[in-house]
Every structure is written in structure tokens, then in C-alpha cells.
Amino acid sequence: MSTAPTTQDYYDRFAAGYEAERHRGYHRLIDELELDLVRRFGAGKDVFEAGCGTGLLLRETAAVARSAVGLDLSRGMLRPARDRGLRVVQGSLTDVPLPSASFDLVYSMKVLAHVPPIERAVAELARLVRPGGHLLLEFYNPLSLRYLAKRLAGPGRIAADGTTEKDVYTRFDSLVRARGYLPAGVELIAVRGVRVVTPSSHVFKLAPLARLFSWAERAACDMPVLRNLGGFMILVAQKR
Numbered sequence: 001m002s003t004a005p006t007t008q009d010y011y012d013r014f015a016a017g018y019e020a021e022r023h024r025g026y027h028r029l030i031d032e033l034e035l036d037l038v039r040r041f042g043a044g045k046d047v048f049e050a051g052c053g054t055g056l057l058l059r060e061t062a063a064v065a066r067s068a069v070g071l072d073l074s075r076g077m078l079r080p081a082r083d084r085g086l087r088v089v090q091g092s093l094t095d096v097p098l099p100s101a102s103f104d105l106v107y108s109m110k111v112l113a114h115v116p117p118i119e120r121a122v123a124e125l126a127r128l129v130r131p132g133g134h135l136l137l138e139f140y141n142p143l144s145l146r147y148l149a150k151r152l153a154g155p156g157r158i159a160a161d162g163t164t165e166k167d168v169y170t171r172f173d174s175l176v177r178a179r180g181y182l183p184a185g186v187e188l189i190a191v192r193g194v195r196v197v198t199p200s201s202h203v204f205k206l207a208p209l210a211r212l213f214s215w216a217e218r219a220a221c222d223m224p225v226l227r228n229l230g231g232f233m234i235l236v237a238q239k240r
Contacts, residue, residue: 026201026203027201030194030195030232034232035057035060037234038061038136042061045066045103045133046065046104046105047106048070048102048103048107049108050096051093051108051111053074053081054077055084062086062087065105067087072090074090075090093111095124100127104132106134108125108138109136112137113171115169126183132238133239134236135236135237137234138232139173139235141173141193141229141230142172143228145197147172175233182235187240188235191227192233193220193221193226193229193231194231194233196226196231197217
């Protein structure tokens with residue numbers, strides 16, 4: 001009898017090909033829109049990444065932060081991160097093995113949508129932040145072109161063994177719902193929308209369209225109303 005893969009299994013299988021498209025085009029633009037906020041709030045400070053994967057974002061965070069630590073559930077994902085010399089620990093977002101108030105910035109990109117006990121996870125990340133520090137929490141948005149594209153195209157394959165996106169738990173949250181996950185003492189101060197106008201990542205395979213959509217995404221990410229339509233919504237919050 002076959003057994004459905006756990007979230008850890010899913011990302012262990014994903015690890016081998018995870019970085020294949022991440023250094024250019026669409027994926028690089030998404031990374032840069034996320035890193036822009038990490039650099040803004042984390043430069044010269046102590047920073048923690050929840051769900052660091054292979055360390056692509058953490059590597060660039062470490063270049064500007066006073067200290068940078070990452071955590072991931074998947075040992076397969078963490079292997080390349082360790083090979084890069086990054087400080088990482090293996091563990092769950094709902095039970096981080098680090099002291100309270102250890103960081104000035106805690107961020108999590110493309111991870112929280114795959115954590116069922118979301119309130120517990122957000123509370124745990126808030127625990128790690130010092131008073132006055134910030135959290136960058138990214139959620140998947142049902143009011144977006146990305147969500148529509150996912151519904152039309154169906155689950156994508158992520159490994160040669162037949163594992164697909166349907167094999168991992170995924171939740172889509174409206175801005176109102178995502179804001180409701182913030183615990184007492186943590187205040188939402190801004191929202192950034194990532195992938196607001198891009199209908200498909202394939203448009204980045206054509207240079208003229210890539211330039212056009214890159215410009216449009218950078219223009220729209222912080223624009224009132226439009227930012228709330230991003231396929232990825234980053235909540236910028238501060239701990240009082």
C-alpha cells in the first residue's frame with residue numbers, strides 16, 4: 001500500500017531540482033522582490049529565515065546582516081545550505097529550537113502556506129523577534145492571477161517519481177484572513193504584493209516580455225489596491 005508523502009518527504013524529493021530555474025528570469029525577480037524587504041529591515045541586524053530551503057535567500061541575507069540563521073524541515077534542502085557555509089538548523093516552524101527574542105528580523109517566504117497549524121507557527125516566529133523588530137510573512141493569495149493559473153493548469157510535477165504539488169498541503173489566504181493570524185502585540189504595518197500582473201512564468205522566456213513584466217511587477221508591488229492582488233502577499237509586521 002502506498003503512503004502519501006509527508007511535507008518533509010515532499011521537500012526532500014524537491015531538493016534535487018529546486019534551484020534549476022531560481023537564478024534567472026521569473027524566479028529571480030520573485031526572489032529580488034522578497035530580498036528587497038529583507039535587506040531593508042535586516043541590514044546590519046540579527047536575522048532568522050523560517051524555511052530557508054537550500055539557502056538561496058539566506059546566502060544573500062548573510063551578506064548584509066550582522067548574523068543570519070536559517071531553519072528548514074527538510075534535511076535534503078539543508079544539505080546545499082550547509083555546503084554554502086550557512087548557519088542552519090533542522091526543525092519545525094511550530095517548535096523552533098532557539099531562544100525567544102533572539103532576532104531583529106524574522107522572515108518566511110513560500111513556506112507558511114504549507115503549514116496547517118498556521119496560528120501556532122506565526123506565534124512561534126513572533127516569539128523569536130525582539131521588541132521593535134519586524135516579521136516578513138508571505139502567504140498565497142486566492143485573489144490573484146497566480147491562483148487562477150494554478151486552478152486552470154492543475155498541480156505541477158516536482159519530482160521524477162511522480163510527486164506533484166497536490167502531494168503537499170497548501171492553503172490560500174485572503175489579506176483579511178492572513179492578518180488575523182498575527183498574535184497580540186504584533187502589528188501589520190505594510191503589505192507587498194509579489195506577482196501581481198504576471199499571468200504565467202512562461203512570459204519571462206521572451207526577453208521583451210520579461211523586461212516589460214519585470215518593470216510592471218516592481219511598479220505594482222507596493223501600489224495601493226494592486227499590491228493586494230499579488231499571488232504572494234508579504235505582510236510586514238512589527239512587534240511592540
